[in-house]
Amino acid sequence: MAEATAPKPSSSVKLVLLGEAASSLVLRFVNNDFQENKEPTIGAAFLTQKCNLPTRTIKFEIWDTAGQERFASLAPMYYRNAQSALVVYDLTKPTSLIKAKHWVAELQRQASPGIVIALVGNKLDLTNETSGSSNAIGEDGDEAAEPEDDGDARKVSTAEAKTYAEEEGLLFFETSAKNGTNVTEVFTAIANAIPETSLKGARGPGATQSNANRAEDQSRVNLTGPRDNASKEGCAC
Amino acid sequence: MDEIAPEYDVVVLGTGLTECVLSGVLSVKGKKVLHIDRNDHYGGEAASVNIEALFKKYGNYNKGEEPWKKYGRVNDWNIDLVPKLLMSSGELTNILVSTDVTRYLEFKQVAGSYVQQGAGPKATVAKRRMKVFIEWVGAFNLADPATHKGLDMNKCNMKDVYDKFGLEAGTRDFIGHAMALYQTDNYLNESGRAPESIERIRLYGNSVSRYGKSPYIYPLYGLGELPQGFARLSAIYGGTYMLNTNIDEILYDGTKAVGIKATMHDKTGDEPMKFTTKCKKILADPSYFPGKVQVTGQLLKAICILNHPLAGTDNCDSAQLIIPQSQVGRKHDIYIAVVSSAHSVCPKGYYIAIVSTIAETTANHHLELAPGFERLGRIEEKFMGPPIPLYEPLESGINDNIFISKSYDATSHFETTTDDVKDIYRRAEGHDLVVEGLREGTNLVGGE
Numbered sequence: 001m002a003e004a005t006a007p008k009p010s011s012s013v014k015l016v017l018l019g020e021a022a023s024s025l026v027l028r029f030v031n032n033d034f035q036e037n038k039e040p041t042i043g044a045a046f047l048t049q050k051c052n053l054p055t056r057t058i059k060f061e062i063w064d065t066a067g068q069e070r071f072a073s074l075a076p077m078y079y080r081n082a083q084s085a086l087v088v089y090d091l092t093k094p095t096s097l098i099k100a101k102h103w104v105a106e107l108q109r110q111a112s113p114g115i116v117i118a119l120v121g122n123k124l125d126l127t128n129e130t131s132g133s134s135n136a137i138g139e140d141g142d143e144a145a146e147p148e149d150d151g152d153a154r155k156v157s158t159a160e161a162k163t164y165a166e167e168e169g170l171l172f173f174e175t176s177a178k179n180g181t182n183v184t185e186v187f188t189a190i191a192n193a194i195p196e197t198s199l200k201g202a203r204g205p206g207a208t209q210s211n212a213n214r215a216e217d218q219s220r221v222n223l224t225g226p227r228d229n230a231s232k233e234g235c236a237c
Numbered sequence: 238m239d240e241i242a243p244e245y246d247v248v249v250l251g252t253g254l255t256e257c258v259l260s261g262v263l264s265v266k267g268k269k270v271l272h273i274d275r276n277d278h279y280g281g282e283a284a285s286v287n288i289e290a291l292f293k294k295y296g297n298y299n300k301g302e303e304p305w306k307k308y309g310r311v312n313d314w315n316i317d318l319v320p321k322l323l324m325s326s327g328e329l330t331n332i333l334v335s336t337d338v339t340r341y342l343e344f345k346q347v348a349g350s351y352v353q354q355g356a357g358p359k360a361t362v363a364k365r366r367m368k369v370f371i372e373w374v375g376a377f378n379l380a381d382p383a384t385h386k387g388l389d390m391n392k393c394n395m396k397d398v399y400d401k402f403g404l405e406a407g408t409r410d411f412i413g414h415a416m417a418l419y420q421t422d423n424y425l426n427e428s429g430r431a432p433e434s435i436e437r438i439r440l441y442g443n444s445v446s447r448y449g450k451s452p453y454i455y456p457l458y459g460l461g462e463l464p465q466g467f468a469r470l471s472a473i474y475g476g477t478y479m480l481n482t483n484i485d486e487i488l489y490d491g492t493k494a495v496g497i498k499a500t501m502h503d504k505t506g507d508e509p510m511k512f513t514t515k516c517k518k519i520l521a522d523p524s525y526f527p528g529k530v531q532v533t534g535q536l537l538k539a540i541c542i543l544n545h546p547l548a549g550t551d552n553c554d555s556a557q558l559i560i561p562q563s564q565v566g567r568k569h570d571i572y573i574a575v576v577s578s579a580h581s582v583c584p585k586g587y588y589i590a591i592v593s594t595i596a597e598t599t600a601n602h603h604l605e606l607a608p609g610f611e612r613l614g615r616i617e618e619k620f621m622g623p624p625i626p627l628y629e630p631l632e633s634g635i636n637d638n639i640f641i642s643k644s645y646d647a648t649s650h651f652e653t654t655t656d657d658v659k660d661i662y663r664r665a666e667g668h669d670l671v672v673e674g675l676r677e678g679t680n681l682v683g684g685e
């Protein structure tokens with residue numbers, strides 16, 4: 001499956017998005033844009049964005065829940081063949097991490113076993129910390145929430161979320177979609193964490209199908225391609 | 238819990254394929270849709286289920302046993318409840334393409350399409366005459382009598398057409414049942430309807446020529462992916478989805494439905510959420526309105542698990558086999574649809590074959606399907622419930638604002654399902670659904 005034109009090998013990776021303030025994070029990553037009062041997500045089948053690694057290019061195919069998570073009505077199709085997931089919580093809302101944990105459990109139940117999951121606390125700009133590093137270990141996150149009048153709206157401590165992420169084997173970051181802190185870092189970390197073996201060139205659903213299956217795939221059909229390339233001699237109708 | 242809007246343009250009940258296509262299309266067209274299902278999964282009667290769920294649905298095992306355990310990972314199974322395939326040039330394919338739902342799905346060709354002839358599935362079609370006939374179908378133009386071979390298309394029937402070409406009985410079976418997809422031989426004697434048959438044959442021919450071999454395609458992970466894909470389309474255009482939700486009451490203003498009272502049950506054990514919302518109309522599958530539908534027939538269906546391909550099909554990973562009614566002394570054809578691990582619907586080495594027909598007796602249903610079972614050879618597991626009633630709405634919905642779909646019928650494809658989608662759309666919206674360019678002009682964010 002050599003991509004003749006690409007200098008580096010390029011692979012598609014399906015990434016599913018779950019949790020709160022998630023669309024904004026993707027909007028920052030894909031369009032480097034932010035909207036203060038973003039409308040609920042509408043009209044986006046999925047967004048795509050490339051991530052350049054030293055040895056290869058990862059093309060993220062990012063699936064938004066399109067609101068189907070709202071009443072716990074996500075279809076199995078959403079998780080199908082997802083190689084990575086971004087579970088976002090709003091670090092200014094105490095209940096948000098609890099919801100994120102619910103999504104992580106759901107992913108562990110429904111998604112492919114090898115899925116790379118990143119837990120992301122978003123809205124870091126609403127805290128009074130200047131550094132958004134995810135590796136802010138040592139910083140005592142367990143301190144009682146500071147009063148909000150000093151500009152800190154944080155309700156979920158870094159330590160609590162980080163400990164949980166370590167227990168579950170998740171990547172962990174704190175970000176701001178508003179000022180861009182750590183956003184590319186999240187996606188680069190995910191791209192690096194995807195095992196080489198689960199990558200392949202072609203895009204499309206079923207992207208994680210093992211390469212062993214490719215040989216017998218002549219019978220796959222491309223419905224959107226030119227219609228009559230298959231109709232040749234033999235049948236007059 | 239987020240708020241439910243006080244009013245929707247349309248409330249849709251049931252997440253079968255018909256309902257999901259309608260939700261998707263209506264959402265794309267800017268309608269505010271609330272889509273509800275009483276089940277905790279998408280698809281209703283058109284779902285695909287895993288093998289444990291299938292055993293539990295049919296209850297064909299002793300208490301305490303777990304027969305699904307010998308079939309590998311439960312979730313490697315996606316077993317369709319409706320035995321259908323997609324015509325590659327059919328209307329459902331057109332809708333999938335024009336709405337871009339193809340982006341969520343991957344299709345594979347069905348390897349073979351056969352009509353039972355005597356002992357085996359292979360046809361001994363009189364090649365030359367068949368060829369002449371097929372070429373004539375290709376050149377046929379209803380508006381040009383010069384292409385009518387001297388037949389009067391207003392009066393003649395298909396038997397006259399076949400006679401004209403000197404086609405043998407086996408060739409007629411093949412053309413009528415595999416190509417024109419008739420379930421009975423009634424079409425042979427219907428005066429003036431030959432052009433319709435010719436059009437059906439042309440659709441088959443176009444579907445075959447699109448990818449070769451068989452006219453059918455099939456989605457990886459099973460047909461249950463189809464309703465999910467259209468539900469996602471609807472959600473992307475603002476549709477709201479609620480599973481696990483019971484309808485407690487339909488609210489009427491005079492004869493017209495104007496809203497619903499419902500309760501959503503939370504899987505995580507939270508309090509059920511009761512709500513009321515208004516709506517301009519309701520679309521629903523027949524199970525939500527038992528008093529507003531009638532039974533038009535009974536479908537017999539047996540889902541069989543095999544560990545070998547169908548004999549006489551060149552070890553195809555998938556196939557359709559039609560046993561014409563004339564071959565087995567029946568009034569309705571028997572269909573066999575086979576899919577396998579090549580479609581990610583079961584572990585390697587297994588095949589799922591669904592045998593189906595329209596019931597013609599009130600007992601001995603097993604015997605009615607027997608010619609189908611014989612063709613399957615050794616069967617590992619057989620799931621066969623009582624006959625499945627086929628429902629149809631009593632009224633169009635104009636009077637009560639409740640637009641009800643038909644059950645999935647016995648045909649082997651989705652052409653009648655899309656006919657129903659279009660019919661409901663016309664009844665509910667007052668104009669025809671135009672499939673071409675459905676998403677053009679909509680503000681699609683994202684994409685490539």
Ligand SMILES: Cc1cc2nc3c(=O)[nH]c(=O)nc-3n(C[C@H](O)[C@H](O)[C@H](O)COP(=O)(O)OP(=O)(O)OC[C@H]3O[C@@H](n4cnc5c(N)ncnc54)[C@H](O)[C@@H]3O)c2cc1C
Nearest residue numbers: 234235236350351352358359360362364368371442445450
């Ligand atoms: C859509 C269509 C278009 C055709 N166009 C032409 C044409 O342009 N010229 C021409 O000479 N013949 C045409 N035929 C006729 C056909 O190809 C053969 O005449 C017939 O299949 C028998 O050939 P065979 O014995 O060599 O069968 P095979 O070589 O075994 O089969 C040829 C193909 O026909 C299909 N087929 C064979 N038997 C059956 C059956 N009982 N039920 C369903 N499918 C069957 C097989 O799936 C296979 O793909 C057409 C048939 C179809 C269905």
Ligand SMILES: Nc1nc2c(ncn2[C@@H]2O[C@H](COP(=O)(O)OP(=O)(O)OP(=O)(O)O)[C@@H](O)[C@H]2O)c(=O)[nH]1
Nearest residue numbers: 020021022023024036037038040041123176177178
């Ligand atoms: N200050 C700040 N606000 C943010 C940030 N990220 C998102 N928001 C705001 O949070 C709100 C919700 O963000 P979305 O990205 O739409 O959240 P979502 O989970 O995708 O929402 P739905 O698609 O409606 O389910 C919007 O008003 C955003 O402007 C951030 O990093 N900082």
Ligand SMILES: [Mg+2]
Nearest residue numbers: 022023040041
């Ligand atoms: Mg969103």
